[in-house]
Ligand SMILES: Nc1ncnc2c1ncn2[C@@H]1O[C@H](COP(=O)(O)OS(=O)(=O)O)[C@@H](OP(=O)(O)O)[C@H]1O
């Protein structure tokens with residue numbers, strides 16, 4: 001691994017599998033590389049405690065995450081980002097700012113399956129009207145058009161998804 005880092009940007013609907021995959025890949029990789037996880041929920045608590053889920057709030061929060069990625073990756077760290085990041089425009093912005101070491105990984109899963117999984121119960125609350133601006137219910141999720149990697153968590157077991165990400169990193173990491 002060179003001093004150049006890598007930003008692996010996992011985007012997908014809530015419940016698609018971003019956190020589960022990132023945690024497992026990180027666990028395997030961190031023995032050999034400097035790596036860090038920037039995961040939606042945990043990150044919001046300290047980086048953007050004031051933020052809700054309006055488009056403006058999401059964009060402001062994601063812009064801050066892009067800034068952190070820039071600092072970490074230029075210090076040779078592999079950064080795992082797990083954010084819903086539902087808008088194409090802001091993901092394209094991330095690619096522009098972070099350059100060739102930005103890799104967009106689409107964690108693909110239909111809204112129906114995400115709603116069935118509902119690991120945090122947010123979809124249920126959104127359907128009852130207790131959460132507003134929920135991605136996939138009242139708010140859009142704009143699928144990536146040409147991502148660097150697609151992980152289909154409806155078609156794959158988690159072990160398979162994890163292996164695909166590890167294989168991808170092996171192919172793209174700066175040597
Ligand atoms: N309104 C609404 N819309 C989307 N998501 C919501 C909402 N309210 C709470 N949550 C939970 O917060 C997590 C998403 O935070 P992110 O910072 O990743 O979202 S974003 O990138 O700013 O769009 C996301 O966690 P993950 O399930 O890990 O994706 C949700 O469970």
Ligand SMILES: Nc1ncnc2c1ncn2[C@@H]1O[C@H](COP(=O)(O)OP(=O)(O)O)[C@@H](O)[C@H]1O
Nearest residue numbers: 014015016017018019020119153156157158161
């Ligand atoms: N192939 C897969 N990859 C990732 N998660 C999966 C897969 N198949 C089923 N799941 C399940 O889907 C849920 C995804 O939740 P989570 O990882 O918190 O998603 P997200 O971070 O995208 O909200 C977990 O309960 C996980 O066990």
